[in-house]
Amino acid sequence: MSSTMEDVEPAVAPRRRRTLRSFGTTWASQIGITVAFVLLWLVFIVKAPNTFLDTRIYVSFAQTTPYFALIALTLTMVIVSGDIDLSFPSIMALGMVGFIAVERTTGNVELAVLAAIGVGALAGLLNGFFVTVMGIPALVVTIGTQFLFHGLTLVLVNGRSFALVEARDSTAYGLLVGRFVGIPMQFVWLVLAAIGTWLLLYRHRVGLNAHVIGDNPQAAQLMGIPIRRTRTLLFVLTGMAAAFAGVMNSLQVSNFYPAVGSGYLLPALASVFVGGTSVFGGRGTVWGTFIGAFMIGAIRAGIVAMRIADFYVDLIYGAIVLIAISIHAVLQRRFER
Amino acid sequence: MGERGDGRAPIELRHIHKSFGGVRVLEDVSLRLSSGEVLGLLGDNGAGKSTLIKIITGVHRPDGGTILFDGKEVRGLNVDKARALGVEAVYQERALAEQLSLWRNIFMGRPITRPLGFLDVREMRRITSELMGESMGFTSAALTPETRVTGLSGGERQGLAIVRALHFEADIIILDEPTMGLSLKETDKLVHFVKGIRTAGKSSIFIDHNIFHVYSVADRIVVLDRGRIAGDFPTTRYSLEELTEIMREVAATGSFKPERHRATEAASEADGAEGAS
Ligand SMILES: Nc1ncnc2c1ncn2[C@@H]1O[C@H](COP(=O)(O)OP(=O)(O)O)[C@@H](O)[C@H]1O
Ligand SMILES: [Mg+2]
Numbered sequence: 255m256s257s258t259m260e261d262v263e264p265a266v267a268p269r270r271r272r273t274l275r276s277f278g279t280t281w282a283s284q285i286g287i288t289v290a291f292v293l294l295w296l297v298f299i300v301k302a303p304n305t306f307l308d309t310r311i312y313v314s315f316a317q318t319t320p321y322f323a324l325i326a327l328t329l330t331m332v333i334v335s336g337d338i339d340l341s342f343p344s345i346m347a348l349g350m351v352g353f354i355a356v357e358r359t360t361g362n363v364e365l366a367v368l369a370a371i372g373v374g375a376l377a378g379l380l381n382g383f384f385v386t387v388m389g390i391p392a393l394v395v396t397i398g399t400q401f402l403f404h405g406l407t408l409v410l411v412n413g414r415s416f417a418l419v420e421a422r423d424s425t426a427y428g429l430l431v432g433r434f435v436g437i438p439m440q441f442v443w444l445v446l447a448a449i450g451t452w453l454l455l456y457r458h459r460v461g462l463n464a465h466v467i468g469d470n471p472q473a474a475q476l477m478g479i480p481i482r483r484t485r486t487l488l489f490v491l492t493g494m495a496a497a498f499a500g501v502m503n504s505l506q507v508s509n510f511y512p513a514v515g516s517g518y519l520l521p522a523l524a525s526v527f528v529g530g531t532s533v534f535g536g537r538g539t540v541w542g543t544f545i546g547a548f549m550i551g552a553i554r555a556g557i558v559a560m561r562i563a564d565f566y567v568d569l570i571y572g573a574i575v576l577i578a579i580s581i582h583a584v585l586q587r588r589f590e591r
Numbered sequence: 592m593g594e595r596g597d598g599r600a601p602i603e604l605r606h607i608h609k610s611f612g613g614v615r616v617l618e619d620v621s622l623r624l625s626s627g628e629v630l631g632l633l634g635d636n637g638a639g640k641s642t643l644i645k646i647i648t649g650v651h652r653p654d655g656g657t658i659l660f661d662g663k664e665v666r667g668l669n670v671d672k673a674r675a676l677g678v679e680a681v682y683q684e685r686a687l688a689e690q691l692s693l694w695r696n697i698f699m700g701r702p703i704t705r706p707l708g709f710l711d712v713r714e715m716r717r718i719t720s721e722l723m724g725e726s727m728g729f730t731s732a733a734l735t736p737e738t739r740v741t742g743l744s745g746g747e748r749q750g751l752a753i754v755r756a757l758h759f760e761a762d763i764i765i766l767d768e769p770t771m772g773l774s775l776k777e778t779d780k781l782v783h784f785v786k787g788i789r790t791a792g793k794s795s796i797f798i799d800h801n802i803f804h805v806y807s808v809a810d811r812i813v814v815l816d817r818g819r820i821a822g823d824f825p826t827t828r829y830s831l832e833e834l835t836e837i838m839r840e841v842a843a844t845g846s847f848k849p850e851r852h853r854a855t856e857a858a859s860e861a862d863g864a865e866g867a868s
Pocket of ligand 1: 611612616634635636637638639640641642643
């Protein structure tokens with residue numbers, strides 16, 4: 255069968271240019287963002303050595319960045335498949351309602367953690383239902399469910415917050431927010447999640463399907479890819495990650511308050527785009543999101559440590575984000591035709 | 592030569608109807624593809640050709656009518672079932688994911704996997720590399736299985752789409768406007784290639800809106816006009832000139848009046864039963 259197409263001559267570009275281009279498209283922007291990250295860190299070390307040469311700030315980063323970085327990882331997959339999720343901050347809190355309910359009735363913290371993750375999965379399933387069955391764009395759906403989940407949380411807990419001091423003695427506490435050879439468990443979970451996300455996105459059929467759906471939904475349909483199932487699964491995973499992050503955050507501060515997720519929406523989204531994932535779908539980078547999250551997580555602390563006046567913080571923050579995004583735009587365009 | 596085939600019909604459509612949002616796209620379409628036959632499907636843009644083949648490949652569900660594979664009715668046809676029944680298609684839209692690598696494009700929708708759904712990347716790369724050398728004629732060393740589709744020319748993309756369809760060893764190969772966007776030379780090679788499908792004993796549906804491309808490869812030409820079958824013409828009995836004239840008339844009047852063409856009249860009597868059943 256193969257006999258005849260071999261005559262169709264490809265229009266061959268000069269070899270060197272093409273090799274460079276294919277290398278470039280794959281790596282340039284990721285190398286770019288990594289270099290930017292290292293440079294930023296060097297600036298912090300030079301300008302604020304007392305802070306940035308001390309392990310305490312690294313412990314702090316390792317505890318606080320994973321809350322949104324974990325979600326940024328699953329969000330990367332959602333965005334690769336051409337969707338978006340803005341409801342995860344509310345799911346962080348809603349999952350905790352499940353946690354409180356189970357913890358207060360059974361006293362079992364481990365079971366409570368699973369309950370929270372289950373609630374997160376259900377919330378993601380609801381997002382997936384509206385997006386894939388009702389056919390409403392994810393942006394619109396998740397703006398709606400963000401309010402819905404937040405409202406539901408407030409109603410269920412009567413707007414109260416809950417102390418979680420007794421949970422400190424549980425195994426779950428040690429596993430989620432304890433230390434492992436000195437490293438905060440939040441960071442350990444983040445690394446595990448990053449490896450898992452990478453495997454799912456690049457080495458699993460779910461990731462292949464997500465890429466095709468995000469790149470060319472029509473091709474996905476023609477090639478028989480399970481579009482609804484794949485998109486829904488990614489919303490479910492994001493819901494689970496959000497709920498898990500909500501639990502970690504609440505256990506760390508030994509308190510649950512309904513606004514636990516507020517403030518994480520933009521850092522998580524910024525991590526994904528600073529990392530170099532395409533807002534148009536079809537292309538994403540787990541490494542970029544990981545690096546991006548720590549950039550986003552460190553900028554504010556870095557600026558403060560450099561003793562720059564408070565009112566400059568947002569200006570510099572915004573400038574760094576824009577520079578990072580421009581690095582991707584320039585490098586990706588340069589290496590594509 | 593006469594009609595090809597051994598009398599078996601790998602695919603038969605009976606009284607297929609299809610509407611999109613209230614607009615009738617296919618009306619009472621019946622069609623029979625014989626084994627070992629190259630069927631040319633001809634018709635203006637918007638006639639419903641692509642919709643018809645997407646019904647065969649399980650992408651669209653018909654609103655009415657029956658689909659038979661090897662004489663047996665198949666219900667709830669979907670893309671996976673159609674593949675299992677040996678149908679592969681090169682769609683007009685190409686159905687490639689631009690930002691993805693060649694191997695991901697070849698295996699999209701049916702990757703080679705290990706347990707738990709993990710991809711056997713090495714195997715898929717190896718096969719892609721082989722296909723690139725043998726079948727696609729991608730001899731440039733700069734093209735690897737990891738190359739993205741973005742950098743490929745129109746001919747290379749078409750080659751990729753065709754090789755993808757062929758790799759899975761289909762018995763029925765559907766080509767929807769495969770010459771679109773190809774150079775003259777590439778078109779010649781494609782026509783040569785479709786003849787190869789027949790030599791290999793497989794069946795094919797070749798769609799084009801250009802009669803010159805279809806005539807030279809097809810055993811039989813079915814003309815679709817505004818969602819209806821306007822005629823069924825074995826290329827052994829009609830010259831290219833006659834068919835061109837018929838096509839002109841179909842385009843002008845929406846139907847074809849056999850009394851004006853004596854040769855055609857005889858043929859349509861002979862073929863009537865087959866075309867309608
Ligand atoms: N998925 C779809 N949704 C709505 N209308 C469609 C769809 N696919 C095709 N059509 C319409 O059906 C008609 C026939 O289209 P098509 O089958 O692509 O024709 P052809 O391939 O012969 O050019 C056109 O009017 C087209 O606009
Ligand atoms: Mg068409």
